[in-house]
Each structure stands twice: as structure tokens, then as C-alpha cells.
Amino acid sequence: xxxxxxxxxxxxxxxxxxxxxxxxxxxxxxxxxxxxxxxxxxxxxxxxxxxxxxxxxxxxxxxxxxxxxxxxxxxxxxxxxxxxxxxxxxxxxxxxxxxxxxxxxxxxxxxxxxxxxxxxxxxxxxxxxxxxxxxxxxxxxxxxxxxxxxxxxxxxxxxxxxxxxxxxxxxxxxxxxxxxxxxxxxxxxxxxxxxxxxxxxxxxxxxxxxxxxxxxxxxxx
Amino acid sequence: xxxxxxxxxxxxxxxxxxxxxxxxxxxxxxxxxxxxxxxxxxxxxxxxxxxxxxxxxxxxxxxxxxxxxxxxxxxxxxxxxxxxxxxxxxxxxxxxxxxxxxxxxxxxxxxxxxxxxxxxxxxxxxxxxxxxxxxxxxxx
Numbered sequence: 001x002x003x004x005x006x007x008x009x010x011x012x013x014x015x016x017x018x019x020x021x022x023x024x025x026x027x028x029x030x031x032x033x034x035x036x037x038x039x040x041x042x043x044x045x046x047x048x049x050x051x052x053x054x055x056x057x058x059x060x061x062x063x064x065x066x067x068x069x070x071x072x073x074x075x076x077x078x079x080x081x082x083x084x085x086x087x088x089x090x091x092x093x094x095x096x097x098x099x100x101x102x103x104x105x106x107x108x109x110x111x112x113x114x115x116x117x118x119x120x121x122x123x124x125x126x127x128x129x130x131x132x133x134x135x136x137x138x139x140x141x142x143x144x145x146x147x148x149x150x151x152x153x154x155x156x157x158x159x160x161x162x163x164x165x166x167x168x169x170x171x172x173x174x175x176x177x178x179x180x181x182x183x184x185x186x187x188x189x190x191x192x193x194x195x196x197x198x199x200x201x202x203x204x205x206x207x208x209x210x211x212x213x214x215x216x217x218x219x220x221x
Numbered sequence: 222x223x224x225x226x227x228x229x230x231x232x233x234x235x236x237x238x239x240x241x242x243x244x245x246x247x248x249x250x251x252x253x254x255x256x257x258x259x260x261x262x263x264x265x266x267x268x269x270x271x272x273x274x275x276x277x278x279x280x281x282x283x284x285x286x287x288x289x290x291x292x293x294x295x296x297x298x299x300x301x302x303x304x305x306x307x308x309x310x311x312x313x314x315x316x317x318x319x320x321x322x323x324x325x326x327x328x329x330x331x332x333x334x335x336x337x338x339x340x341x342x343x344x345x346x347x348x349x350x351x352x353x354x355x356x357x358x359x360x361x
Contacts, residue, residue, distance in 0.1 A: 082247050082320075084357060121284065121330050201229060
């Protein structure tokens with residue numbers, strides 16, 4: 001189970017806009033916003049080092065202290081830069097401890113499937129699961145043991161053992177993982193030297209030679 | 222055989238500009254580990270194929286490789302010793318446009334060390350600087 005919540009100090013943010021936010025990021029801060037519970041939207045800044053450390057440890061719920069007022073918030077969205085290295089912005093939603101929330105939790109498969117000895121390869125289709133649970137019950141990770149999976153075995157969402165109080169929101173018939181045999185790749189025929197294969201042009205009528213070939217092929221059918 | 226589209230609307234295209242960073246296709250989506258480009262470039266269908274062969278030879282039948290880019294853009298060229306003019310050349314090859322952040326290849330079903338070595342082999346075939354990335358699980 002995840003830590004109940006983590007304390008972090010935030011400051012109200014007056015300046016808005018991309019340039020002001022860039023200045024904040026250069027100063028080692030991350031812009032963010034708090035909303036929800038039909039209260040006012042508050043723009044804030046947070047210390048980047050502290051925030052990133054907590055996010056990397058999978059913290060979902062924070063106690064944000066802003067100007068003498070502490071609010072319990074849930075991380076709603078984290079925006080990263082194009083390389084996925086820097087945190088650009090964080091969205092927080094106000095929550096109370098007795099509230100049910102929808103959240104995405106990582107899904108991990110444990111063990112080596114028995115079917116791998118028969119030439120199968122384990123394919124994980126879903127690596128994150130959308131669940132509904134109480135704020136205090138948010139799991140860090142959902143694990144599933146795949147060591148008994150044979151060749152062509154499939155695990156659906158309904159087959160997962162979820163912790164008490166946690167309910168999956170996705171289709172129960174959705175495939176989580178399967179053990180499938182790897183087929184040899186078909187080698188496509190190589191075009192003859194000098195003859196570069198060209199794709200078909202949409203909307204272009206075939207030329208006379210091509211039309212004749214096409215008609216002959218249809219006759220054969 | 223290198224990848225190319227099956228059907229296209231136009232045989233030839235203009236070169237175009239490659240500005241900015243990747244705003245889509247910049248996260249590991251299908252596999253566990255990926256190869257992300259740090260530069261903007263055209264990646265030819267031959268280079269993609271060379272990367273695929275390099276990785277699949279290394280992985281043999283272990284794991285699974287995903288190619289996240291596709292060469293949609295035709296590049297034309299003029300024959301040798303031809304005078305300038307007389308119209309645009311004939312399409313010669315196909316390229317995929319990549320911008321900083323684009324995840325080009327992904328690997329799953331192998332441990333991190335194997336994925337790193339497989340994608341390092343792919344990186345050698347690419348005309349761009351790359352970096353190895355792992356899937357990041359959503360917090361929200």
C-alpha cells in the first residue's frame with residue numbers, strides 16, 4: 001500500500017504564462033495547480049527536487065501546505081518535456097480520505113511462464129491498470145504470477161487478484177498478457193535490380209499496359 | 222525489403238521543414254524499453270530495416286521488437302550526369318521524419334541489460350544521437 005500522504009510546502013503563484021513559468025523552472029521550481037471540491041482554482045509552485053523525488057517513489061497523495069493552509073491532494077496529471085526528463089507542470093485534485101478515486105496503477109508480471117520452455121514468449125498487453133479505490137487504499141503495484149502459464153494461455157483483467165477495496169474499471173475481458181509462439185518472419189520478395197517498387201497512387205487510373213494485366217488477372221479468377 | 226507505403230496520394234513530395242520537438246510518439250508505449258532520438262532527421266527505410274535486422278539477430282527469438290516509425294515520405298533524386306532542370310527527379314527511397322523525443326524502437330520480453338545491448342546495436346545503424354529509455358509508469 002502506498003504511503004498515506006507526504007507533506008510538501010508550496011507557494012501561491014501570481015505570475016502566469018509560459019515565460020513566467022520558464023523563469024520558475026530555471027529557478028528550480030515546478031508550476032502546478034490545485035482544483036476540485038468546487039473550491040477556487042489555486043496556482044502554485046513547488047520545489048522541483050523534492051517533488052520529483054516523491055513522484056519517482058510512486059507517491060499519489062500529498063499534504064500541500066500553501067500559505068498557512070494544508071490541503072490533501074491527489075496527483076492528477078504530470079507533464080514532462082519532449083524527452084521525458086524534466087517535470088514541466090503538475091495538476092493536483094483536492095481529495096478527502098473517505099473518497100473513492102479513479103487512478104492508474106502499474107501492473108507487474110512475476111515469474112517465468114512454463115510455456116516459454118515450449119518456445120512461447122510472454123507478451124504483456126497492459127502494463128497499467130485503471131482502478132477505483134479509497135484514497136487510503138491506493139496500491140503501489142499490482143502483481144500477477146505468470147509462472148503457471150502454458151503456451152497459448154491468456155490472462156484477462158477478470159483473472160487478476162486485486163487487493164481488497166480495489167476495483168478494476170477496464171473491460172474485464174481485456175487481455176493482460178499471453179504466452180504465444182514466435183513465428184518465423186516471412187522474408188518479403190526483393191525487388192529486382194533497377195526496378196524500384198512503387199506504391200499505388202490513390203485516384204489514378206491504371207495505364208493501358210497495367211489495365212490489360214489487371215483484366216487478364218481478373219479473367220483467370 | 223525496406224518498408225514503404227502501399228498506397229499514396231502523391232508520388233513525390235516537397236522536402237519540408239523539420240522544426241520543434243516530438244509532441245507525439247515520445248513515450249515508451251508498447252514495450253518496456255525504447256530507443257529515443259535526440260536529434261531531428263530523416264531515417265531512411267534502409268536504416269530502419271538495418272536496425273530491425275541488427276536487433277532481431279541479437280535477440281534471436283527472445284523478446285519482441287516494435288518499430289514505432291514508418292517511412293511515409295518519398296525522396297526523389299536525379300540520375301547521375303544529368304543537367305539541371307527538366308523537372309523533378311524520380312522517387313528513389315522513403316524516409317521517416319523523426320524529431321527530438323521520438324521513440325523509434327521498443328523492446329519487451331527481455332531484461333534491461335539485454336534490451337540495452339540490443340538497442341545499442343540498433344543505435345549504431347541510426348543517423349542520429351539516441352538514448353535508451355525505460356517505460357515510465359503513470360502516477361496519476
